[in-house]
Amino acid sequence: MWPISLVALLPLAASALAFPSPGNCEHKVKEELGAPPRGWAIHSPAPADHFIQLRIALPQPNFRVLEEHLYAVSDPEHERYGQHLSKEEVEELVAPHSESVDAVNEWLASHGIQEDIGRSPAGDWLTIRIPLSKAEEMLNTKYHVWQHTDGDYLVRTTSYSLPAAVYDHVELIQPTTLFGRFKPQKSSIKSISKVQSAQNSPAIGDMATGATVDASCNTTVTITCLRQIYNAVGYTPSAHVGNSIGITGYLEEYANRADLQQFYVDQVPAAAAVNSTFKFISVNGGIDPQNLSLAGGEANLDTQFAFGLSFPVPSTFYSTAGEPPFIPDEGTPTDTNEPYAQWLEFVLSHPSPPLVISTSYADGEQTVPESYARRACAGFAQLGARGVTLTSSSGDGGVGDGDPDPATQECITNDGTNRTQFLVGFPASCPFITAVGGTELFPETAVAFSGGGFSQLFPRPSYQDAAVKGFLDTLPNGTYAGLFNPNGRAFPDVSAQSVNFRVFVGGEAFLIGGTSASAPAFAGFVALLNDARLKAGKPSLGFLNPLLYSKAASGFNDITTGNNPGCGTQGFNATKGWDAVTGLGTPDFGKLVKLVV
Structure with missing residues (x-):
């Protein structure tokens, strides 16, 4: 296997990870839809006790290096053609910075979420299952039940926000603004x-x-x-x-x-x-x-x-x-x-x-x-x-x-x-x-x-x-x-x-x-x-x-x-x-x- 030389990772600027009480966090809009996708309209308020499984993506700062390896092992003219990476090597290349892990852990803990957190092997995805009322508090948003013209229903929001201290340490959170209709x-x-x-x-x-x-x-x-x-x-x-x-x-x-x-x-x-x-x-x-x-x-x-x-x-x-x-x-x-x-x-x-x-x-x-x-x-x-x-x-x-x-x-x-x-x-x-x-x-x-x-x-x-x-x-x-x-x-x-x-x-x-x-x-x-x-x-x-x-x-x-x-x-x-x-x-x-x- 061709050895992987990871690029030197510049440490992120240290940030204070001590979160204020959830109600006092200043939020910044992370993602927002200009309008709901065509065919979707609000049906009703989403019940506060409805449980939702949120998937939180942490940044993959070294993904470009992974991409370089991918093209090297996939190009038939390259000397490394066919020398595929191992699971562990790939996970090392997509792992988030420890600063991001710490920031997100601290944010979740400030909302009382310290256990039952699913983590991908590389640590780049976290999964939590919480009631909508908690999700709305954490993301400073309001979910609704949406209905499509053909009868499908989704529980979604058209925007969500994150506290400034965690904003750059989270790439995305779903389901929030995803109105896809997988068919x-x-x-x-x-x-x-x-x-x-x-x-x-x-x-x-x-x-x-x-x-x-x-x-x-x-x-x-x-x-x-x-x-x-x-x-x-x-x-x-x-x-x-x-x-x-x-x-x-x-x-x-x-x-x-x-x-x-x-x-x-x-x-x-x-x-x-x-x-x-x-x-x-x-x-x-x-x-x-x-x-x-x-x-x-x-x-x-x-x-x-x-x-x-x-x-x-x-x-x-x-x-x-x-x-x-x-x-x-x-x-x-x-x-x-x-x-x-x-x-x-x-x-x-x-x-x-x-x-x-x-x-x-x-x-x-x-x-x-x-x-x-x-x-x-x-x-x-x-x-x-x-x-x-x-x-x-x-x-x-x-x-x-x-x-x-x-x-x-x-x-x-x-x-x-x-x-x-x-x-x-x-x-x-x-x-x-x-x-x-x-x-x-x-x-x-x-x-x-x-x-x-x-x-x-x-x-x-x-x-x-x-x-x-x-x-x-x-x-x-x-x-x-x-x-x-x-x-x-x-x-x-x-x-x-x-x-x-x-x-x-x-x-x-x-x-x-x-x-x-x-x-x-x-x-x-x-x-x-x-x-x-x-x-x-x-x-x-x-x-x-x-x-x-x-x-x-x-x-x-x-x-x-x-x-x-x-x-x-x-x-x-x-x-x-x-x-x-x-x-x-x-x-x-x-x-x-x-x-x-």
């Missing part, structure tokens, strides 16, 4: 009255790639189809080289083992023969019900295709509790609707997380406070530095607001200015995630709902400068001026098939589509690439993007037809090279495995 990126689900076999159908070819595919793949996508389309027929991974793959599950979406077995019988007979299944891990009280009536379409889609493609690679399904959540007339005792943050903290504490993990859930970027988005993105960087690849759906609204129907998209900013703007999703907009867009049919074309565009929060990372500038140069001057940020992190990075995946749910077959299909499928192929590297005595791929935009770019099928309409426009066009519809294109496993091993 699966699933555009469609169709019932199948009779499951048809995908085998022995006439073949069709693609002159550009030379691939030959069963014609049935244009109506029903199976494991066989994906292996044919992406040139992985005949590749056999191992169960014994230290490889692993994981899927995240949220919002009471449960993966069903009986459905998985039925899927394996139908599409992966070798897995069915040994009764293969996944390891279950509960996060924050997540449960594992196996009643077929509770089988989740999203969870089954993700697990069946990611694990089916990568079998027999050891697989894990994470069930994270936290259904959005607050129902005023039921008196929910705790507001637990930040499951993604709960999962991220848990997996960072895990000594050996899966080497590739796929997520098919997202928020609108503009609904996530900048401080929260940046801190979560920093968490993804920590996993990347440890050798974990993260894939995420790019979204199902084209350039729009997440609604796959362009006719019903509003595409209006929620900052109070009510401007029309292309709206992107998070976490796909984080530069440390590999965002996966969607294609359909064979030969492949971009699917209309493929989420793509440019972040308003994160600047464009250097690894994609050349590719994205090349795309922007193809746009006529003035194209969509003011509707997107040409200097923002651009996505998707890559794409894969995303329509008519044959999935078993509750004992029946369905066709499910969305970038929630393409992300786990792409993750399955990453697991195969990791298998090849591990067999060759090399480390896992880890954070993929610097590799994708350089050495591995030639291992993708360039998609040059289709577009992603939204916001009353035709969106962007798929074109030669990287584009904001399909990214670099879809994987050619046969080429990629030669490039990465």
